[in-house]
Amino acid sequence: MPDELLAEVDAEARRTGSTRSAVLRGFADAALRRRRERRAEAIRGLLDVAAAHGGHGGNAAELVKATRPKP
Numbered sequence: 001m002p003d004e005l006l007a008e009v010d011a012e013a014r015r016t017g018s019t020r021s022a023v024l025r026g027f028a029d030a031a032l033r034r035r036r037e038r039r040a041e042a043i044r045g046l047l048d049v050a051a052a053h054g055g056h057g058g059n060a061a062e063l064v065k066a067t068r069p070k071p
Helices: 003-016 020-054 060-067
Strands: none
């Protein structure tokens, strides 16, 4: 890790009365939480688009089966 970055982490630790490890853990936790939230938002967006294409409340498979010719 670059010395300049460690110096910033150490300064943050001093400012908050914490340790380097705690600061790094907090940064990692926050970054991973933001990543999870962005991924969940992207999945919700995809599901919204998929539901809009189905247009029938998610019953697309049942509608296809219902319109198949009978043997």
